């Protein structure tokens with residue numbers, strides 16, 4: 366079976382295939398429980414089972430994207446990387462970092478794939494991001510083994526209240542990026558479901574804004590191939606300090622085209638709809654209120 370994604374639908378672990386959802390506890394006769402996060406705690410067993418599932422074997426039902434929750438609601442850790450694309454560092458008037466710039470988005474900001482987001486102020490910005498989900502624990506992970514620790518990839522948004530993010534000296538990023546709903550994450554595409562291993566380091570990333578009157582513009586268009594620190598480099602470098610755990614999330618940074626880097630600057634307003642799309646991983650949508 367190909368094109369399978371791992372999701373939380375109304376709080377229960379599901380596989381999504383061709384617009385249909387399969388309840389994992391039912392389809393596995395209880396071998397796997399309903400808690401979405403548990404899939405990542407037993408990732409090798411889970412993916413092995415997943416490869417045996419047939420859509421007609423099980424109770425596959427249609428579903429609404431608005432019923433998708435965040436696939437992982439209690440990640441042990443959430444890492445986010447700043448200034449990880451040269452063109453975005455330049456538009457932010459920052460020099461390229463020598464070491465990954467790391468902050469967190471607190472877990473209570475996680476939300477599902479198709480949601481309303483209440484804007485926290487006048488300077489809320491978009492950041493389309495590829496999110497890595499860790500499937501195997503480890504410390505001091507060599508670059509060449511880093512992908513072995515990855516369960517899958519997902520589409521995310523690092524919504525950022527620039528006023529809060531940049532206040533104070535030194536400024537600290539994490540709170541301004543952790544308002545309610547500011548960390549939407551879509552269903553997880555297991556690595557085995559990507560077309561080929563070479564694609565996982567070069568995925569097209571796009572972000573489109575639709576106005577209340579229905580007109581739309583592409584705001585960001587990039588490729589994960591342009592990361593300053595590649596996914597394996599991020600995992601390697603962070604793991605020299607921290608231990609990665611199953612279910613950890615890494616927001617890997619955003620390409621250029623954010624609102625604060627524009628002339629004139631531009632920020633999100635109520636009524637706008639933001640869609641973030643990554644090649645092979647699907648898309649997520651937030652309606653601003």
Ligand code: ZN
Nearest residue numbers: 492523618619
């Ligand atoms: Zn970001």
